[in-house]
Amino acid sequence: MQSISEIDQLSGYPSIDTDVLRTFVAIADHGGFTRAGELVNRTQSAVSMQMKRLEEDVLQRKLFERDGRQVRLTPEGQVLLGYARRILKLHSEVFNTLREPHMVGLVRIGTPDDYVMRFLPGILKPFSKAYPLIQIEMHCESSTVLMQRRDLALTVVSREPGHEIGELLRTERMVWAASPCFCVDEHDALPLAVSGTDCVYTQWTCAALEAAGRDYRLAYHSSNVAAIQAVVNAGLAVMICMESLVTEELRVLGSDEGFPPLPSMNLHLLRNASMTSPITECLADYIREGFRL
Known part of the structure; x- marks a missing residue:
């Protein structure tokens, strides 16, 4: 059976960690790296490093327009945001379904x-x-x-x-x-x-x-x-x-x-x-x- 890393290599694309996507979504929702860092329990510098790697090493696309402390998504960033929300939602569904297959309640x-x-x-x-x-x-x-x-x-x-x-x-x-x-x-x-x-x-x-x-x-x-x-x-x-x-x-x-x-x-x-x-x-x-x- 092929491992996840082997599948990634065969596909020719790097993988994006869900933690990185969660940080990206937090930045998009709250307009800044500092507030996003507080929400995902990371320092502002750690968040900046995550996003730099995402932009430069993984996607090779500019995702943010920076205006002082505020940041706005570029058109490419808006595209990623839609996919990120869907990926995180599916990720949550997988764990809720498999770890708690009998989620029952009112x-x-x-x-x-x-x-x-x-x-x-x-x-x-x-x-x-x-x-x-x-x-x-x-x-x-x-x-x-x-x-x-x-x-x-x-x-x-x-x-x-x-x-x-x-x-x-x-x-x-x-x-x-x-x-x-x-x-x-x-x-x-x-x-x-x-x-x-x-x-x-x-x-x-x-x-x-x-x-x-x-x-x-x-x-x-x-x-x-x-x-x-x-x-x-x-x-x-x-x-x-x-x-x-x-x-x-x-x-x-x-x-x-x-x-x-x-x-x-x-x-x-x-x-x-x-x-x-x-x-x-x-x-x-x-x-x-x-x-x-």
């Missing part, structure tokens, strides 16, 4: 329901395929309610810029959305569909319209996102939502129709320290990758 996760259709299928489908004996219990509530719960192992929440908590998954642009049949000029007071008067989306909506001097009315409100979308799809009102959640049935309303810009929204992953386990950490990896797509 994981309770929480997320606002507007993320469910957009992100959860791409996360749960591969996870359930890799770990079919793990049961997932989902709780869909507002970010405010989810952050107060203590019975969830993993929680995805929306946070305003400047109020970061947990691990940042992605930043989303907020937009105005309506049905293609909705005519803005027919309404003196713009009808809005909102999740509730205490929702940050509602607060942003009202503040933006008031600053623009535009009349509005809270025509429909529901804690159920599907109900809000049904109203908007019917052409009865306007809503705000994350840009990635705008469906084919909706159109984005812009400044040419008198709609002011909106702040961005950050999505964060929270871990319950009292419920940490190999299962929850594995699912967290899938969630992280799914929200970065």
Whole structure:
């Protein structure tokens, strides 16, 4: 039987250690060698040496553009980042599957329901395929309610810029959305569909319209996102939502129709320290990758 090193030699390519890939991903995620070193438990000089060898000896490609203490990925670095994430994910799956072939348990996760259709299928489908004996219990509530719960192992929440908590998954642009049949000029007071008067989306909506001097009315409100979308799809009102959640049935309303810009929204992953386990950490990896797509 051929050894791994013999296979590498026959292939004509050097191998890349997963520790090096893990360091590379940490640099890409946190924008610097020092912070990455803290995360992978290496000194800044050790991290620099690892990356120098990766660039010069292994790949012979420039992976970073350096700007003071900050680093950015080159186009080649962006390509490697995608492969690195996939390799590390597969590496984790191999060890979890072979070392713990009977991973069984229940994981309770929480997320606002507007993320469910957009992100959860791409996360749960591969996870359930890799770990079919793990049961997932989902709780869909507002970010405010989810952050107060203590019975969830993993929680995805929306946070305003400047109020970061947990691990940042992605930043989303907020937009105005309506049905293609909705005519803005027919309404003196713009009808809005909102999740509730205490929702940050509602607060942003009202503040933006008031600053623009535009009349509005809270025509429909529901804690159920599907109900809000049904109203908007019917052409009865306007809503705000994350840009990635705008469906084919909706159109984005812009400044040419008198709609002011909106702040961005950050999505964060929270871990319950009292419920940490190999299962929850594995699912967290899938969630992280799914929200970065």
